Amino acid sequence: MKKYVTLALFSLMSLSFLAQDTFSIIAVDPLTGEVGSAGASCVAGAPVNWDTWITDIIPGKGGVNSQAYICIPNSNLANAINRMELGDSPQQIIDWLVLNDACNSQNFDPEYRQYGIVDLDESNNPRAAGWTGSSADDYKEDRQGPNYSIQGNILLNVGVIDNMEANFNNTSGTLADKLMAALQGAKVPGADSRCLADGTSSRAAYMVVYKPDDNPGEPYLRLVVSTQSNGVEPIDVLQDLYDNFLTVSENPLANKVFLFPNPASDFLELRLDDSITQGTYAISDTSGKQLVLESINSNTMRIDVPTLSRGLYFVTITTVAGTITFKFVKK
Incomplete structure (x- = not known):
């Protein structure tokens, strides 16, 4: 059974306005056919779907990151994906976008845009291209490797790009592992640079990875950290969500026990496979203190959490079939 995971923090309706986004990476894995994107920004009001502002992916083919001065919805991103579907290479797509800018931010001037595009050609060879307009905010750069494009604007310095590239190239494992390392x-x-006074890299982060047989819009991995309070490092929050995703994926109960939503405001819903008829659930905080211990008496249960303070918690479900622990964020 294919498992789709969407984990996000904070909710806000997507509006049609202009925004700037900073550092991101988009990459393909020619061995697995996976395509993935990850990024972060010191942007206020980023909602649970803010990743769709700057990235889109065609499963098994390639993807586009479109950032700096953008429109929301991102018309240039949509056009880039259309050109990819028509068969254009990454460089051809960028050439077309520069001549056919479709965003009224900065009066349809492509010099305010930044793109990173990757794909797999008909022979399954990776290709990458980038564009950084001269009017995007400094420090700015896009940098390509054989199967990736890293791009950033409003950066502290070139070290941000250097470190992302080094971590991506020096990390073994899955494409998701490498993308997470790049953000780290x-x-x-x-x-x-807008977050320097807060002592954090950014305020929001995301990671999305598609397997080649995933449906468009339904990645097997999608983790979104929307705008955090000042001083909260979103890349650390994203790492926690990714670690939890890996733990759940490897557990034999992974496809039998489900807990959502995450983050939660007032309640969690616990759903168990029909084969699980009894057990317990416990909620503990990050210090290990157990706050709740209750019996499982139904395959679908509502767990009320309105009295919990904001922060990270653990829910451990113990059944005759085994034990599984989830992390969730109380907002």
Whole structure:
């Protein structure tokens, strides 16, 4: 059974306005056919779907990151994906976008845009291209490798790009592992220079990875950290969500026990496979203190959490079939 995971923090309706986004990476894995994107920004009001502002992916083919001065919805991003579907290479797509800018931010001037595009050609060879307009905010750069494009604007310095690239190239494992490592490379105060005073790299982060047989819009991995309070490092929050994703994926109960939503405001819903008829659930805080211990008496249960303070918690479900622990954020 294919498992789709969407983990996000904070909710806000998507509006049609202009925004700037900072550092990101988009990459393909020619061995697995996976395509993935990850990024972060010191942007206020980023909602649970803010990743869709700057990235889109065609499963098994390639993807586009479109950032700096953008429109929301991102018309240039949509056009880039259309050109990819028509068969254009990454460089051809960028050439077309520069001549056919479709965003009224900065009067349809492509010099305010930044793109990173990757794909797999008909022979399954990776290709990458980038564009950084001369009017995007400094420090700015896009940098390509054989199967990736890293791009950033409003950066502290070139070290942000250097560290992202080094971590991506020096990390073994899955494409998701490498993307997460790339973001960790940018986890320095002021990586997005607007967040320097807060002591964090950024305020929001995301990671999305598609397997080649995933449906468009339904990645097997999608983790979104929307705008955090001042002083909260979103890349650390994203790492926690990714670690939890890996733990759940490897557990034999992974496809039998589900807990959502995450983050939660007032309640969690616990759903168990029909084969699980009894057990317990416990909620503990990050110090290990157990706050709740209750019996499982139904395959669908509502767990009320309105009295919990904001922060990270653990829910451990113990059944005759085994034990599984979830992390969730109380907002």
